[in-house]
Amino acid sequence: MTRSPGRSGSSGAPRSVDVARLAGVSQKTVSRVFNDEAYVSAEVRRRVLDAAGELGYRLNHAARALASGRSRSIGVVTLGTALYGPVSLLMGIERAARDAGYAVRVVNTLEGDPGGVGGAVDSLLKQGVDGIVISEPIDDEEDGRVVSVDVDVPVLVLGAPAAVASSRTVASGVGAEPLARAATEHLLDLGHTTVHHLAGPQRWFAARDRLEGWRAALAARDREEPPVVEGDWSAASGYAAGRALAADGDVTAVFAANDDMAIGLIRALTEAGRRVPDDVSVVGFDDVPVAAYVTPPLTTVRQPFDAVAEEGIRMLLHAVEKPDVDLPLANDPPVELVLRASTARPPSRTAPGRRRRTAPRSPGGTHVPPLPDGGSATKP
CATH class of the missing domain: 3.40.50.2300 (Response regulator)
Structure with missing residues (x-):
């Protein structure tokens, strides 16, 4: 496939202005399409996406993150294990986050390591993640007491009581x-x-x-x-x-x-x-x-690992991107x-x-x- 030249015939990487010109729309409309905003008709959205595909344009997530003040990354705390359940859930989380345009940063804990969840959460917060997924299947206890960690970003809890304190904690999945x-x-x-x-x-x-x-x-x-x-x-x-x-x-x-x-x-x-x-x-x-x-x-x-992951990431990203809007109702898988x-x-x-x-x-x-x-x- 031969790509169309970029702006002004340049052979450099295509930009949103090139997509706008080819699609016959404004640069703001291109931004709305790639940010999945409302008020864009299906026909215009198709023209923009077709133009982007023809030019080989990819959204610059780094620039988008800089403009929004978010890293567009999600942190995941999970037990370091090869067991089918935790691994399948982690894979589902990674797929769902990637499809939404977010990177995933994983920190594994070790069974029997007191304070493991707290240390993992601290590590992810230092990396500037926008939200955290707690997919920790075992108790994390010190002296018989659950360790609680204060978190200033939204937290998704999958299948376990949260050992974190956050202003926005969401849960997903059928127990x-x-x-x-x-x-x-x-x-x-x-x-x-x-x-x-x-x-x-x-x-x-x-x-x-x-x-x-x-x-x-x-x-x-x-x-x-x-x-x-x-x-x-x-x-x-x-x-x-x-x-x-x-x-x-x-x-x-x-x-x-x-x-x-x-x-x-x-x-x-x-x-x-x-x-x-x-x-x-x-x-x-x-x-x-x-x-x-x-x-x-x-x-x-x-x-239903994939369904739980998709629903959980949907709710977590709602909390990240629309902090002032009430969370949607969770859809329980069958x-x-x-x-x-x-x-x-x-x-x-x-x-x-x-x-x-x-x-x-x-x-x-x-x-x-x-x-x-x-x-x-x-x-x-």
Whole structure:
């Protein structure tokens, strides 16, 4: 593709005045289009963007930041981990911020580092970020007390209580509790008398939420609450828990707090001669990519990482760019339970001498509509 020459036939980088000339509009109109302001018709916006594309024009974010007094950067505090959930959420945040024209600066904390969130926030504030995202999944405590940090920029909190004090704090995302409740209700709806829980480490906010969702679902049906088995998110801890649970013949259903532990659990049950789902049904949490391809394919709750990130960044940037305007209402993402082949009716529902058959499902799973009794696999 041959680019049109810049201003006055110059071969230098094109400027907004060149875009205005080619589009037949004023330079102010070009500015309005690239600042996504109102009062620009769709036809004029298209002409400006087409002209910018033809010239190879890119908005000068440095100049825009200088003029606005903002750095057009967002700081993110997150745990330094390779676990699927935190990494997926971080990727979603980066994509959403980049699409809005903001750079992302990340500071990782370390599990077990008291004051880690406070130090990370201080580091980001020194870099002049316009807003901060707290995506910290564990307690940050000193002497048993949560560390509080004063922040003078808007703060987005994802999935955890804020350990910061800000004049504008926003929250986004469906909590883990309704997701865990939907997973537990699915097993109860199949006819299981109760559901055992393989929990995550209880220092993690998400692990506590999943525990509470499981507990609430059992209490709502007046079902017995079995002892909780705690893992550390790894498949190895799921395998260890599975060896113990396999020895209990009363166990017919298990909700695991993440897919990795569920996969380890299934391995242990299978080795012990407990068939999944014929003898024990298993539900995971997250819907990691491999969940559809293990044996059997894993029924799990899908976390809406991208939707949570997009909604959170939308609200945070509203607080940054329109500090005097009330925050918009948050849009909660749906609860999605992906049904695969790891769950079925309990053994007691199978006629003697006959092996229960489980209907085959595609690797991608099936999204189930609300259930008749008020529980649901997909909640709006």
